[in-house]
Amino acid sequence: MTTTETSTRTSGGIGESPLRPDGRLKVTGRFAYSSDLWHEDMVWGVTLRSPHPHARIVAIDTTAALAVPGVDAVLTAADVPGRNATGLEHQDTPALADEVVRYEGEPVALVAADHPETARRAAARIVVTYEELPALTDPRRALDEDAPQVHAQGNLVREMHIRRGDPEPTAPVVVSLEFEVGMQDQAFLGPESGLAIPDGEGGLDLHVATQWLHVDQQQIQGVLGLGPEQVRLHLAGVGGAFGGREDLSMHVHASLLALHTGRPVKMSYSREESFFGHVHRHPAWLRYEFGADHDGRLRYASADILFDGGAYASSTGAVVGNGGTLGLGPYAIPNVRVDARGVYTNNPPCGAMRGFGCVQAAFAHEALMDELADRLGMDRVAIRALNGMREGDRNITGQVIDSAAPVAELIGIVRDLPLPAPRAEVDLRELPGGVSNTTHGEGVVRGVGYAVTYKNVGFSEGFDDYSTARVRLELTGGEPVATVHTAAAEVGQGLITVEQQICRTELGVERVVVHPKDTTVGSGGSTSASRQTYVTGGAVKAACEAVRTTVLARATELLGRTGLHLDGDKVVSATGEVVAGLAEVLADGGVEETVEWRHRPTHPIDPETGQGDAHVQYAFSAHRAVVDVDVELGLVKVVALDTAQDVGKAINPDAVVGQIHGGSAQGMGLALMEEIVVTDGHVRNPSFTDYLIPTILDMPPMQVEVLEYADPHAPYGVRGVGEPPTISSGPAVAAAVRAATGKALRRVPLRPEAITGV
Amino acid sequence: MDFLTPTTWADALAAKAEQPDAVPVSGGTDVMVEINFDRRRPPALLDLTRVPDLREWTHDDDGRVRLGAGVTYARIITELGRTLPGLAMAARTVGSPQIRHRGTVGGNLGAASPAGDSHPALLAADAVVEVASVRGTRQVPVAEFYTGVKRNALAPDELIAAVLLAPATGPQQFCKIGTRNAMVISVSAFGLALHPGRRAVGTGIGSAAPTPRPADEAAAFLAGELDAAGLWESRGPLPEGLAAEFGHRVRAAAAPIDDVRGTAAYRLHTLSVMARRAATWAWDEHRGADARRAA
Structure with missing residues (x-):
């Protein structure tokens, strides 16, 4: 039979929003998270942590703990078989503290027992003798000569200097400010958990919730003293990540216990332990100055940015890199000086969190842009549109922005979105304080604020950033089915669905099986930096193309015809004639291709001038916040939080909007309430009772405008989505509160005390 | 166990x-x-x-x-x-x-946590x-x-x-400060009840002392002022500054501390504001009830 068809479209391809396979399970409570892992023979592992921010370990006596019935093992640094060092950038973090503890909560010893309660009781019987050391808890003193030394090599993790244009610029209008950003937590809902299963041959399988299986594998094998083939990782159900799962937590501990006991070991943190078990967003101290012409055009900008990295480096170096290179926001500025530093202290370690160095900076540059507008009597939107980057501009490291940079358009769109109606009647739920009934309208003032941002997508500064995809096309029950296998972590963002969509579009098949994520395929890179749809999406696309090429080669051989192409599940001739079904070509067996895919290379920046093409892609967003502030009580109700963002190409429009909603809420949370309060190196609020994240009564419905200006250098034109909303929403909320109160408010979260001035 | x-x-x-x-x-x-x-x-x-x-x-x-x-x-x-x-x-x-x-x-x-939400209302209602x-x-x-x-x-x-x-015989109010708009432990809280039948005012303070406690002096002051001006009967408007003065006196009854949820100064300030507002709302309701009955 020969028919001609112009095009077959496979449903559920890119640009559609097919249902995600985990969606129904998650909303009905049936999704298996890592904390649900179970093995018949398993024992439970727990961690004993340091109560001190800085102390020498004089002795550890495990005798009493080992005597507890049901205890299988008690391990300390002395039991680490390999190299007792882990870390993403610097291998400076012991798996278990050796000689010194450098922050409150640092792991010191491990216990495995037949019941978690038994393990906890045994851990409490471990006697650790500490000699307390002076703690460095103010990062602003970290580089003083007399500061306590956190590590032998000194307290500086990284500094970055950016110099561009006139080294001594002047301007007729000068504004400056100092800003401070508190320590935010990722507050993912699924605590750190996993299950390590020894294989009886000296190796193990670790099932764990994480963001990058292969970088975990590398670190764990080093600590265990094993080869990569002996440490196999499998992604378990991830209950949120936001950067907090980039560093190891219980991974290496469960592995150590499993190898030592020869039994499967499960570990699962409590909420309180979770606050000590992962890195947080860096608190930051920022000093900024803008010089401008009378028409509002920026002549120069300078910034000093200090990040508190806490006790271990984690991603502090890269955060300094982002804070430095992106720290002046999406503006065209001819003359620039930026000095960014990250330091060690004895505070909780800080590392990756959504927005990664840009979040802190955006609060400062957006507050200062408002200040400049006010000084000049200019409109706050107009001054951003005037100074906003455009395609073809160079940013402050001299890199040409070589795809869309619609700053003026984005801020214009949010300005023109309908504003919420003024409050008509008293509904407590719509007022600051909600049903807590603190106002019926008294003291309530409305304010509007704007912010814009840009964020790098993918890893930067010359990092070899790639992903691997294996795609197999074969007949199952007579139907062509694609199987896609990557190690790229699904952390809730919807990557599994995106992988399926790409396979459907590229191969014309309806059924796409996503192989469980594990280390039997090459690295997928990190699920962070808004990079997976771009990089793993690119790898899946390339693997599909390779499969298609092989299929067509086979069809050419089989049919004796050339000039063939695939259209849906049909093999079509150059003239458009359907000459075979895909099933016929696959009858002799499946086709499988594995591709390692890279985006365009990035480059290190010059250490003296900070100039260089550091980033592969930029993503832009703008927010407008409308708030009602009870200025007498300092309570805030966000009435509207609307946004516009360029996503290049929305592979899954529903998921894109979901990312924008979630990111916006997280940024708003930092502006108003989210802070880990640390006093003298001690965390004071490690619970969801006192670490507050926004509820549905804090987050308004959003108007979201999605632009799709394709990036010609990226697969399908995609642009990373996940982070920009987290960056521009908070500064817009802070600006709105400033507008309502008339107060400067130079620290976030904006505490009610600061808003009231009490 | x-x-x-x-x-x-x-x-x-x-x-x-x-x-x-x-x-x-x-x-x-x-x-x-x-x-x-x-x-x-x-x-x-x-x-x-x-x-x-x-x-x-x-x-x-x-x-x-x-x-x-x-x-x-x-x-x-x-x-x-x-x-x-x-x-x-x-x-x-x-x-x-x-x-x-x-x-x-x-x-x-x-x-018996000082932050328990029901305590100020129980205190105000005797x-x-x-x-x-x-x-x-x-x-x-x-x-x-x-x-x-x-x-x-x-x-x-x-x-x-x-x-x-006792079932309410007059307006009652409860206000609570928290740093988000739902699901939050109180930073400070205030309960108020008007008891027109016995010309009395009930109060309760939460999260601002070692225990929940009434603000008896403030309550007696407000009830006395209302009495002296014959307002319980006339249901006339509150004299200028009376609610604010009541707020100051409620504030004086508290003995809060600084903690991770809020400062003592903020707790005192908010008690003053809440008490003023609650008294105003309660009195307006009391007057409104009269107006409704008249109509």
């Missing part, structure tokens, strides 16, 4: 007498958190959820509501919103819907706590029930049976 499961009130009292260190548990929204966090490992839990009497509310011979210690916040909101408006307002601010379906006023009194043991039953005015931080007037063998509250 023993888990005691009496099914009658008599059995519950007997169990408590026999094992005075058993911790009573009803909704578990406080006790279970303590246990899960390993802050408390009592030798026994005394489960009161199987005692039907505790889960009911009735009217006693004096016309008061006798609120069983195990009645949930959710039921107070839906069943007693008009009768006990201040307590219902406080109940609406407790935790999440799930917590409100489990948590009870009896539990709030048992925990509630009486009915406590019982195998030795008998006694009634403790709620202001005398709180004896220290998370301590109350219960003897080791006693259980909370009920709370006795």
Whole structure:
């Protein structure tokens, strides 16, 4: 039979929003998270942590703990078989503290027992003798000569200097400010958990919730003293990540216990332990100055940015890199000086969190842009549109922005979105304080604020950033089915669905099986930096193309015809004639291709001038916040939080909007309430009772405008989505509160005390 | 840990007498958190959820509501919103819907945390706590029930049976400060009740002293000023500055501390504002009731 068809479209391809396979399970409570892992023979592992921010370990006596019935093992640094060092950038973090503890909560010893309660009781019987050391808890003193030394090599993790244009610029209008950003937590809902299963041959399988299986594998094998083939990782159900799962937590501990006991070991943190078990967003101290012409055009900008990295480096170096290179926001500025530093202290370690160095900076540059507008009597939107980057501009490291940079358009769109109606009647739920009934309208003032941002997508500064995809096309029950296998972590963002969509579009098949994520395929890179749809999406696309090429080669051989192409599940001739079904070509067996895919290379920046093409892609967003502030009580109700963002190409429009909603809420949370309060190196609020994240009564419905200006250098034109909303929403909320109160408010979260001035 | 499961009130009292260190548990929204966090490992839990009497509310011979210690916040909101408006307002601010379906006023009194949401409303309404043991039953005015931080007037063998509250005869208000708009522990809280029949004002302060406490001097001041101006009868507008002065006096009754949830200064400031606003709303309602009756 020969028919001609112009095009077959496979449903559920890119640009559609097919249902995600985990969606129904998650909303009905049936999704298996890592904390649900179970093995018949398993024992439970727990961690004993340091109560001190800085102390020498004089002795550890495990005798009493080992005597507890049901205890299988008690391990300390002395039991680490390999190299007792882990870390993403610097291998400076012991798996278990050796000689010194450098922050409150640092792991010191491990216990495995037949019941978690038994393990906890045994851990409490471990006697650790500490000699307390002076703690460095103010990062602003970290580089003083007399500061306590956190590590032998000194307290500086990284500094970055950016110099561009006139080294001594002047301007007729000068504004400056100092800003401070508190320590935010990722507050993912699924605590750190996993299950390590020894294989009886000296190796193990670790099932764990994480963001990058292969970088975990590398670190764990080093600590265990094993080869990569002996440490196999499998992604378990991830209950949120936001950067907090980039560093190891219980991974290496469960592995150590499993190898030592020869039994499967499960570990699962409590909420309180979770606050000590992962890195947080860096608190930051920022000093900024803008010089401008009378028409509002920026002549120069300078910034000093200090990040508190806490006790271990984690991603502090890269955060300094982002804070430095992106720290002046999406503006065209001819003359620039930026000095960014990250330091060690004895505070909780800080590392990756959504927005990664840009979040802190955006609060400062957006507050200062408002200040400049006010000084000049200019409109706050107009001054951003005037100074906003455009395609073809160079940013402050001299890199040409070589795809869309619609700053003026984005801020214009949010300005023109309908504003919420003024409050008509008293509904407590719509007022600051909600049903807590603190106002019926008294003291309530409305304010509007704007912010814009840009964020790098993918890893930067010359990092070899790639992903691997294996795609197999074969007949199952007579139907062509694609199987896609990557190690790229699904952390809730919807990557599994995106992988399926790409396979459907590229191969014309309806059924796409996503192989469980594990280390039997090459690295997928990190699920962070808004990079997976771009990089793993690119790898899946390339693997599909390779499969298609092989299929067509086979069809050419089989049919004796050339000039063939695939259209849906049909093999079509150059003239458009359907000459075979895909099933016929696959009858002799499946086709499988594995591709390692890279985006365009990035480059290190010059250490003296900070100039260089550091980033592969930029993503832009703008927010407008409308708030009602009870200025007498300092309570805030966000009435509207609307946004516009360029996503290049929305592979899954529903998921894109979901990312924008979630990111916006997280940024708003930092502006108003989210802070880990640390006093003298001690965390004071490690619970969801006192670490507050926004509820549905804090987050308004959003108007979201999605632009799709394709990036010609990226697969399908995609642009990373996940982070920009987290960056521009908070500064817009802070600006709105400033507008309502008339107060400067130079620290976030904006505490009610600061808003009231009490 | 023993888990005691009496099914009658008599059995519950007997169990408590026999094992005075058993911790009573009803909704578990406080006790279970303590246990899960390993802050408390009592030798026994005394489960009161199987005692039907505790889960009911009735009217006693004096016309008061006798609120069983195990009645949930959710039921107070839906069943007693008009009768006990201040307590219902406080109940609406407790935790999440799930917590409100489990948590009870009896539990709030048992925990006696200064931050418990129901306390300011109970104080303002002059509630009486009915406590019982195998030795008998006694009634403790709620202001005398709180004896220290998370301590109350219960003897080791006693259980909370009920709370006795007169139905509201005038407007009641409850306000609570939290750093988000729902599901938040109070930074400070204030309860107010007008008792026009006896020309009295009731007050309650939460989260701003070692125990929940009334602001008696402020209450007497406001009631006295209203009396002196004949306003209870005339229902005329509040004199300029009276509500603000009441706020200042409520503030003076508090003794808060700085903690991770808020500063002492902010707590004092907010009490002053809440008391002023609550007094204004309550008086406006009192006047409005008169206007409605006239119409």
